[in-house]
Amino acid sequence: MKQPPLLRLDAISIGHLHAVSLEVAAGDIVCLSGPSGSGKTRLLRAIADLEPHGGEAWLGNIARGDWRGSDWRHRVMLIPADSQWWYERVGEHFPDPRCESLKASLAQLGFAADALDWDVAQLSSGEKQRLGLLRAIAHRPKVLLLDEPTANLDADNITRCEAWLRQQICDTPLAALWVAHDMDQIARVATRHLHIAGQHLEPQAWK
Amino acid sequence: MEVIDLAWWQLGLAALLVIALAGCSAMSQLGVGRSLLIAATRTVIQLTLIGLVLEALFTVAHLHWVALMSLAMLLVAGREVMARQKHRLKGGWAFGIGTLSMFVSSFTVTVLTLTVIVGPEPWYTPQYAIPLLGMMLGNTMTGVALSLDRLTDSVWRQRAVIENRLMLGQRWHEAVGDLRREAMRSGMIPTINAMAAAGVVSLPGMMTGQILAGSPPSLAVKYQILVMFTITVGTGFGTMAAVAAGSRRLFDERERLRLDRLSRQRQ
Known part of the structure; x- marks a missing residue:
């Protein structure tokens, strides 16, 4: 029997996007591009079930409707471009701040070992974005919905972040939907590229 | 001890003080003179009415x-x-x-x-x-x-x-x-x-x-x-x-x- 894809979208409709159907296998990075205002972020919000919309999504064999909203979002995790921090210290936002793989990831993303003790009020927007990615992965999701994950980063950190994300997605493996603007980035990370044109997603020829 | 009865004219004296306050606040342009008078009037009307209602209610019970x-x-x-x-x-x-x-x-x-x-x-x-x-x-x-x-x-x-x-x-x-x-x-x-x-x-x-x-x-x-x-x-x-x-x-x-x-x- 054929293994079902990790994430399957069945006729998702939100805003002016209509009946978006898509399959993403474990280890796949599907990049999503489109002009601003075309509904990329809202599509990710719909998949994470944060807004009322039409259609159904599946994680493996299980329909989204069979999960509690919070359980679904714990597995299919949306990571917004600007992450929010509500406790005083960075580490308080992590499920297990002493985990070994977390320390390795911190170093890979260019952070000092004591970054988890930092005051969140002192974080720059780039630090917030990288730590937001790290925090999401630390919750061990199955699917990543990445909304411009490198939007606030400089060139060095973009390279670090891409490498780290690809490694996480490949090793676990995770399925990823990655909203991006930069065509070079898409060429570097994507296994598939879809472009929003009007109401639909169109596959893009590339490489 | 007997409760001392209050006559309406005695309340009128207190009302004069409220009017004096409204006059002063109007002169110093606080912008509350009007609402002060309206609120005072509402107090009189509302409490008088509720007094009547309570008297009726107490007799029926x-x-x-x-x-x-x-x-x-x-x-x-x-x-x-x-x-x-x-x-x-x-x-x-x-x-x-x-x-x-x-x-x-x-x-x-x-x-x-x-x-x-x-x-x-x-x-x-x-x-x-x-x-x-x-x-x-x-x-x-x-x-x-x-x-x-x-x-x-x-x-x-x-x-x-x-x-x-x-x-x-x-x-x-x-x-x-x-x-x-x-x-x-x-x-x-x-x-x-x-x-x-x-x-x-x-x-x-x-x-x-x-x-x-x-x-x-x-x-x-x-x-x-x-x-x-x-x-x-x-x-x-x-x-x-x-x-x-x-x-x-x-x-x-x-x-x-x-x-x-x-x-x-x-x-």
Whole structure:
């Protein structure tokens, strides 16, 4: 029997996007591009079930409707471009701040070992974005919905972040939907590229 | 001790003082002169009317008249709770949640106090029931209105944080937990402060009234303690119920934050 894809979208409709159907296998990075205002972020919000919309999504064999909203979002995790921090210290936002793989990831993303003790009020927007990615992965999701994950980063950190994300997605493996603007980035990370044109997603020829 | 009767002309003297205040505030351009006079007039009319209603109620003293009066008081309080919120739940929920939580807490505590503690015969004797319920409702109303306003306002401001917490897979009550506790606290703190300051900073109005009416202070104090306790309990439970119900309504069955269920800020 054929293994079902990790994430399957069945006729998702939100805003002016209509009946978006898509399959993403474990280890796949599907990049999503489109002009601003075309509904990329809202599509990710719909998949994470944060807004009322039409259609159904599946994680493996299980329909989204069979999960509690919070359980679904714990597995299919949306990571917004600007992450929010509500406790005083960075580490308080992590499920297990002493985990070994977390320390390795911190170093890979260019952070000092004591970054988890930092005051969140002192974080720059780039630090917030990288730590937001790290925090999401630390919750061990199955699917990543990445909304411009490198939007606030400089060139060095973009390279670090891409490498780290690809490694996480490949090793676990995770399925990823990655909203991006930069065509070079898409060429570097994507296994598939879809472009929003009007109401639909169109596959893009590339490489 | 006989209560000294107050004649209308004597009240007129006090009214003159209010008019003098209005005149002074008009001269110093405070912009409150008009509303001061309107409010003073409303006090006279409203209290005169309620005096007539209470006199009629006391002579009839039927359970269903007392119940009708209580219901009217509850509905007015419910409307007031709704009017005091900047962002309120749409579709009658603001009124419904406020009124229901006030009903559950104030009425339960009042009936319990009347039947178990004070014990007039019959238990709904309006001389006891109506003032007690009035004080309960007045304070519970303030608590519920404060806490619901705090809840909806802080959820509105912090929607990004709440949604980010939802994105990480938190349950709705975790994601809004801090704000919920804050809202409950802000509804309960005024009554807690009132208890702490009672007799030291302020002489409570009911006790003062009872003493003026000739009760021995020791009895007035006992009534005041009873009323303060019941007010605190009523406000506390009313606030908790209203915030619990209100915050649940801000999320739907998929645990999504639904700010579209709040009306826009009044201008």
